[in-house]
Amino acid sequence: MKMLILALFIALAGLADANAQGRQGTPPPSAPAPPAPAPAPVAQREQEPVAPVAVVNVRIDVTVIDEGGPQTLRENVSLTTTDRQEASLRSDAEVGGGRNPTILNVDARPEVSGLPIGKLRVRINLDYLPKPIAEADQPRGARTRLQLTVIVDDGKTLVASNTSDPATDRRVRVEVTATILK
16 A cells, blocks of 8 residues: 555656646746737818708809890899709790790709808709890800809809800800808
8 A cells, every 4th residue: 555655646746747847848828918009099180160961941043144245134043942952943935926035044952061161062053045135137145054063152152154155255154142041
């Protein structure tokens, strides 16, 4: 029995020694790696305050000034709609017994939301054929068609287009004013 206890003791001692040698050959378990530092926040540039979704009416005034001939023609159109909604106006007449149509068609769509406060984006489609200068054989102004989008300041007039008539000395200027109605 003494032999058995001695053999067990030697075996346990050998295991302890082997275990100790195994620990020396491998590095001790390391502590978990610290988390990577968070990326530095990207510097944000200063931005103008932006209008939230707008629940407002917008009046759009379009003025067509047809000048350079014997008389200056001035046509005014005023449309009221809401943010991001289209407004349309169709106006035509037969002049001189139906031989000379006169046309003024305007489509407008304002945007207030998402722009700096006090700014509006306005999309304009315009089709303009002026009335004849006289019943005689004098040429009248050419038809003007334009489609454009402009940024305007609330309540301020902007010259959106300035064109020359290819057949005469006439010029057609289109002015746009967009006003937020409070």
